[in-house]
Amino acid sequence: MTVIFDLDDTLYAEMEFVRSAYREIARKHGRELLGPMLDAPSPREAFDSTGLPIGELLPIYRNHFPDIRLPWQSLYTLASLKNRGHRLGIITDGRSLTQRNKIRALGLERFMEEELIFISEEVGCDKISGWSFERVMELCGEGERYMYVGDNPMKDFVPGNRLGWETVCLINGAKGENLFSQDFSLVAKENRPKCCVDSLTQLLGFDSLKKL
Ligand SMILES: [Mg+2]
Numbered sequence: 001m002t003v004i005f006d007l008d009d010t011l012y013a014e015m016e017f018v019r020s021a022y023r024e025i026a027r028k029h030g031r032e033l034l035g036p037m038l039d040a041p042s043p044r045e046a047f048d049s050t051g052l053p054i055g056e057l058l059p060i061y062r063n064h065f066p067d068i069r070l071p072w073q074s075l076y077t078l079a080s081l082k083n084r085g086h087r088l089g090i091i092t093d094g095r096s097l098t099q100r101n102k103i104r105a106l107g108l109e110r111f112m113e114e115e116l117i118f119i120s121e122e123v124g125c126d127k128i129s130g131w132s133f134e135r136v137m138e139l140c141g142e143g144e145r146y147m148y149v150g151d152n153p154m155k156d157f158v159p160g161n162r163l164g165w166e167t168v169c170l171i172n173g174a175k176g177e178n179l180f181s182q183d184f185s186l187v188a189k190e191n192r193p194k195c196c197v198d199s200l201t202q203l204l205g206f207d208s209l210k211k212l
Contacts, residue, residue: 006150007092013174020066070106077200078111089116091132096121130159152180153187169193
């Protein structure tokens with residue numbers, strides 16, 4: 001099977017990236033800024049708490065090389081799926097430099113095939129357009145089966161469902177700090193994931209992901 005993952009709040013908790021940016025801002029502009037940023041209820045309020053212009057902070061947030069690690073559940077799941085012979089990749093929305101830095105910091109290149117990593121800014125299409133999903137199917141072929149694993153009910157499962165992929169939602173992957181709501185009540189039935197897991201390691205028990 002070809003298993004494609006979302007990045008933020010699926011393979012790691014995006015708030016870890018946000019806190020890494022706060023530390024970088026504090027290193028550059030003063031250590032006293034760190035506490036109030038960490039205590040702020042949202043990134044926007046954290047930035048406001050510094051009193052610095054947003055034009056100064058956003059480039060640090062977007063371009064710094066993050067101090068983040070792959071959670072063991074992701075590491076174990078990716079290593080096991082790769083060992084079983086499945087093809088792995090990423091489809092993520094975001095800026096090229098920001099997402100590439102995250103991928104490198106998390107050490108994801110050793111699990112993913114480079115040609116199966118799609119970042120919206122690089123390909124010029126958002127996830128929801130389905131372009132990257134169709135490209136994956138061109139690359140891996142018609143006889144292959146496909147799965148997308150994500151966290152955001154508003155967009156992550158729309159293209160996969162349309163194209164006949166298995167779609168899986170990781171629930172509460174960021175342990176109460178998910179940046180996007182996981183309220184399914186507003187999501188049309190055809191856009192909901194086909195199943196939900198509360199740890200990525202549960203994928204290893206799926207019949208479709210047993211050894212090839
Ligand atoms: Mg996500």
